[in-house]
Amino acid sequence: MSVIYILWLRQIKRFSRSGIRIVMGFVQPLVYMLALGYGLNSVFQLSGRGSYIQFIVPGIIVQTIMFSSMFWGANIIWDKQFGFLKETLVAPVSRMKIMLGSALGGATISLIQGIILFIVAFVLGFRPYNWNYVPIAIVFMGMLSMAIISFSAGIGAVVNDMQAFVAVNNFLLIPLFFLSSALFPLDGVPTAMKIIASVNPISYAVDAIRMTLIHQSHFGLWNDFFVLLGTLIVLLAFGSYRFKQIQA
Amino acid sequence: MNPIISVNNVTKKFGDFTAVDGVSFTVQPGEIFAFLGPNGAGKSTTIKMLTTLLKPTSGELRLAGHDVTKEQDATRKMFGIVFQDASLDDELTAFENMQLHAVLYGINRKQVSGRIEELLKLVDLWERRKAIVKTFSGGMKRRLEIARGLMHHPKIMFLDEPTLGLDAQTRNLLWNYIKELNQKEQMTIFFTTHYLGEAEAVAQRIAFIDHGKIVASGTTEELKQQTGTNNLEEAYLKLTGTQVRDETLDSAEGNRERFRSIMKNKQR
Numbered sequence: 001m002s003v004i005y006i007l008w009l010r011q012i013k014r015f016s017r018s019g020i021r022i023v024m025g026f027v028q029p030l031v032y033m034l035a036l037g038y039g040l041n042s043v044f045q046l047s048g049r050g051s052y053i054q055f056i057v058p059g060i061i062v063q064t065i066m067f068s069s070m071f072w073g074a075n076i077i078w079d080k081q082f083g084f085l086k087e088t089l090v091a092p093v094s095r096m097k098i099m100l101g102s103a104l105g106g107a108t109i110s111l112i113q114g115i116i117l118f119i120v121a122f123v124l125g126f127r128p129y130n131w132n133y134v135p136i137a138i139v140f141m142g143m144l145s146m147a148i149i150s151f152s153a154g155i156g157a158v159v160n161d162m163q164a165f166v167a168v169n170n171f172l173l174i175p176l177f178f179l180s181s182a183l184f185p186l187d188g189v190p191t192a193m194k195i196i197a198s199v200n201p202i203s204y205a206v207d208a209i210r211m212t213l214i215h216q217s218h219f220g221l222w223n224d225f226f227v228l229l230g231t232l233i234v235l236l237a238f239g240s241y242r243f244k245q246i247q248a
Numbered sequence: 249m250n251p252i253i254s255v256n257n258v259t260k261k262f263g264d265f266t267a268v269d270g271v272s273f274t275v276q277p278g279e280i281f282a283f284l285g286p287n288g289a290g291k292s293t294t295i296k297m298l299t300t301l302l303k304p305t306s307g308e309l310r311l312a313g314h315d316v317t318k319e320q321d322a323t324r325k326m327f328g329i330v331f332q333d334a335s336l337d338d339e340l341t342a343f344e345n346m347q348l349h350a351v352l353y354g355i356n357r358k359q360v361s362g363r364i365e366e367l368l369k370l371v372d373l374w375e376r377r378k379a380i381v382k383t384f385s386g387g388m389k390r391r392l393e394i395a396r397g398l399m400h401h402p403k404i405m406f407l408d409e410p411t412l413g414l415d416a417q418t419r420n421l422l423w424n425y426i427k428e429l430n431q432k433e434q435m436t437i438f439f440t441t442h443y444l445g446e447a448e449a450v451a452q453r454i455a456f457i458d459h460g461k462i463v464a465s466g467t468t469e470e471l472k473q474q475t476g477t478n479n480l481e482e483a484y485l486k487l488t489g490t491q492v493r494d495e496t497l498d499s500a501e502g503n504r505e506r507f508r509s510i511m512k513n514k515q516r
């Protein structure tokens with residue numbers, strides 16, 4: 001058994017044993033989807049843009065992935081507080097493998113949550129325009145997840161208590177989500193808003209998933225891909241650098 | 249012979265506070281070496297620096313010829329450790345914790361099950377191997393930590409207060425096992441304890457540390473001579489000016505404190 005596999009498995013086991021995390025993982029986005037989707041559907045349709053439920057599902061999937069991936073940084077703090085981190089840090093394996101194994105575990109969990117949400121949305125009436133593109137959407141979800149996980153690993157490595165971590169989360173992730181194209185189409189918003197959304201990498205993740213699921217795009221799929229890839233590389237470097245510096 | 253552990257003028261500061269203050273000592277291969285001193289003397293901090301968990305503020309540490317600070321990966325292949333405080337995954341079972349450790353340390357696959365069984369039986373946890381660690385008592389967790397630490401057989405084994413809070417019988421059992429490892433595999437043992445009797449019975453050489461400084465070192469005989477006392481306990485008292493404090497209480501309180509802060513964070 002390899003180190004990466006066993007650390008991946010550890011994350012999966014921990015997740016599958018925590019009922020509350022599983023439930024919370026999709027109750028919250030479900031509430032968003034129902035409230036926003038049904039609540040704003042008529043307004044959206046009135047303005048001649050079709051079904052808001054169709055429009056918003058990719059955004060909610062992105063939200064689910066963002067927040068469950070961010071949770072992974074909280075895991076590092078947990079492991080620090082409960083002491084388990086020491087066990088991995090003194091082991092004769094590279095820190096890169098330690099980070100990668102756990103991160104892949106986290107990404108798998110995020111993807112599972114994203115896919116569960118997709119299924120729930122399907123039951124509620126959401127239809128992808130072409131099933132062949134759904135796997136591509138999943139690849140983008142994986143990229144987004146790894147990017148956020150790397151970022152949260154970097155933060156989790158520096159920060160020692162959960163409150164500070166939650167604060168970072170609230171001040172960074174939530175604005176990034178709401179100031180992206182997740183909840184509204186970018187054509188038709190004020191220019192300032194459009195500029196902000198255009199420099200926000202989350203918009204590109206949303207855009208890519210929207211393109212592959214409902215065939216609507218603002219930036220174009222290749223732009224989405226390269227922005228997301230660039231973000232992923234930068235954050236991966238940041239996360240693994242920080243993780244290497246951890247002292248316990 | 250070249251020392252297997254050598255610590256040369258090492259200092260560790262936390263902000264303004266100097267936890268370890270210009271410490272130097274060496275340990276020979278195959279030796280059983282005890283590090284004694286009151287709470288807060290700097291024992292754990294020294295072990296953390298030797299095991300790559302903390303970087304020294306200044307000074308040099310070498311393990312089996314490797315510079316600990318510069319060659320972390322090579323250093324990590326040389327040692328095993330039982331930490332003073334918790335380092336188990338509470339959400340996994342006892343068996344899963346052992347298994348994870350076996351993979352992390354690349355223990356030969358054929359040996360793994362046998363060794364897990366042997367060690368879990370030694371610490372009387374074999375029957376509970378499928379239970380989630382969260383449900384264990386403090387003593388059971390401690391025993392599991394030790395069993396896990398002894399699973400691979402490195403050149404150097406660090407044991408930071410390994411037997412803290414365990415009953416006399418279990419302590420005996422464990423020390424016999426450790427001494428056997430030391431003899432059979434020439435494993436170097438570096439341990440801290442606050443049971444002076446334990447140190448006297450097991451260690452071939454002892455160093456006393458207080459306020460981050462080494463105040464004396466040598467065999468039990470030498471220490472008695474140096475201080476003009478009749479036993480290790482008196483020597484300790486004379487050197488550090490403190491009674492052996494009951495660390496069991498301190499540490500239980502520490503654990504409770506930590507638990508409270510974690511629960512508080514969890515609720516947010």
Ligand SMILES: Nc1ncnc2c1ncn2[C@@H]1O[C@H](COP(=O)(O)OP(=O)(O)O)[C@@H](O)[C@H]1O
Nearest residue numbers: 262265267285286287288289290291292293294
């Ligand atoms: N991470 C830390 N930050 C600040 N002070 C610390 C830290 N770790 C240890 N100390 C302090 O350093 C001193 C030595 O601690 P330690 O090495 O754990 O002592 P011992 O193991 O001998 O009981 C103590 O006063 C302790 O409070």
Ligand SMILES: [Mg+2]
Nearest residue numbers: 291292293332
């Ligand atoms: Mg200590």
